Amino acid sequence: MEVRIKLFARNGTKLTEPEQIGEYSSHASSSISCDRLNLRHLKEFDKKAKTNFNLDVGFETWIPKEPEDYCNDLREIQQWALAANGDTSSTAKEALGGADLVCVRGALTTIAVTPYNVDAGWRMVAVRVRGVIYLHDCATRDGTRFAKASGRLAHLMYWGFKFEQYLTTDAENNGDTSSPIDCRETFHAVFKTNLVRRGRETQLRLVYTAEMDAVDQSNRYVELKTMGEKMGDKFWQYKAHKWWMQATLSGIDRIVIGHRNPSSGVVTKLANMGTAQLSSNRKTDVMMTFLSTVLSEVEERLPEGEDYGSVQIRYDPEEERVYFEQAREQDTNLWIDEFRKLI
Template sequence: MFILFQELYNTNYEDLPTLDSDCMDYKNDGASFQLPEKIGHFSSDLCKKTRSREMRFDESNLSYLHLPQSCDYISLDLTEGYNHFKHINWSNASLDKLDEMLKWILKNRRSLERGDQTKPLDFDFITQRGVFTRIMCTPFVNDEWHIGFSKFKGTIYICPFFNDHDENERNFQRLNMASYGGYRFEHYITKSKYEDTYSNCDDFSSTLHEYSAVLKSKINSINNPNGYSLLYVAEVDCLKENETDSSRMENFVEIKTTNKIDSPIQNDNFHRHKSCKWWAQSKLVAIDRIICGYKEYNLTTVTSIETMNVDSIAQQAFRFWNHKNCWNFLEHFLSLAKNLMKNENDPSKVYLFSKERYSTIITCKKLLHSGNLCIIPDCISIFENISILHPEQCGSFAYSPIHVENSIK
């Protein structure tokens, strides 16, 4: 298991100019985000115990919302079965989400090619949704993040990296149970396409069955009218009840949990710490509804469920964050990265952008020898010989995102 700071210690790098996320430069950019279009999907079985993944190019893991008959005065125990699984780190980030995205690209390369060998893919940036979420929420959220950029044949590939922080046992168990509870809640209120009723509490396992959508979109601004084309993958929770059309992203919902909100202070805390990320995650995939489970009793039990309108969240949070500036900052940041890398032609080079918790400064290091931080594996060079290699021949790509992100639902 690699740790980011250790990798940097063993790597030669060049410091590049910093960016202040609190600056005024981006606030009048007038960024516009194109409604995302779903162009593909795949299913993954993620074993949390071993952190191994099995990928299939199908909809076998597509789930459907299945709410209780009454969403008030319910009692869903989020700790059910936890003693059997508490040795598993439920808050660990997956190690190979970009691997799967690259394999999907290889399988669908013929429909993505544009006939230009200097830039075979007609996309400026390729990544996963979580990267864009982190960037666009940066002016308003005090989280730490580390994001690597590499360029190959005119397209920039983006991958998140995570530090392995020392956590005391009590704090680890609190975070671990919260992450487990998020998965457990999702299990309570969804059913697979093969089930007639929602899953009961006895069939929960440490293998998560994920369904991911592949989307394309575009973001532009007043200073960049042509904009940037984006291709990204997003794990999505489930289709709405009674929906069968998985081609339309508005038919999906996100599933979340949070503390029960009983006072203005609790409402302010929700918007200050959570709502921006919830809104951004949903808008990036054109989802307009969030199913929220409210937790009580030491945060171990969901006692009510509410359906939230995503656009309403932004309207209610105006005192804490500005949704227009989220888009402005995302476009501004991508412009900075693209300009820094305009003369870059070496796909082994990684430009590492970092923001520390409670800091507004974003640093950038050009890693001269990326080593285990390499983003683009050797077999992506199939775009050199487009008719030879199949995605199965790539196996497991060489790089791995580092460690660890808290993935609390």
């Protein structure tokens, strides 16, 4: 599949409003609990006030996720399905809210933004078992940045976590900003939405998890982001559409931005931005059409009548093409032992 913007510049494809069907807290022990224990709460702030948040504070003591935590991005949604449904579901499809396709939000975002991120390669594997397609991002197995970040990249990742700590309190209204940040303790929501596809009568039912930054005083989810001091052309060219996609998949309409000094990592001011401001209709249409095209091709290559099937989806940035290939067996073992009884 050739990736050229003009090939996907048409409207008619959209996502229905995401519906939250579950939530859970992730823990350092690689377990989850179906609660809001790790949900952060946004502090009230005056957007006109100047700030002096040093995002490098505590960098030496933070606890990032281990590489193996990225190896199976579907582990936690399986844990949630088991914990939330107990013995009431007889099949995986029932436990997963009737999904046609299950994944994490990041996989959908990675695919959707490809026409505007043509230099970033990716590889995923889709496995269909009894009516459900499990879409897995192979990022860590391919040695990408998330598992072994170092140098400036590690600082950039940390800055985002530290910014969240400055702006939020925990479940007990504790606003401590000196404790080490543990990236293994997070909060996630489980969403269900339908991909309404141009020219197709059937909709694709998606169920996915998303790590959520915080809720505001109205108990609505908000995204927390940092960026350079000015929202210049580079932001609108390389970041805005990705932020829009992430927020849209989570039904988020408000993003709190910390404008930071590019070299020192000090946040000097805060601002609110509405999700709708982030993307032009043209980019939105391209991303939705491209996402629909890729997922529909996956669906067609994994016929519903077959009990089992798999396919690798790979984007080659040098050729600017997406390839659909035979999946490697070592990439298709996606299920935890407890979940196997449902599939």
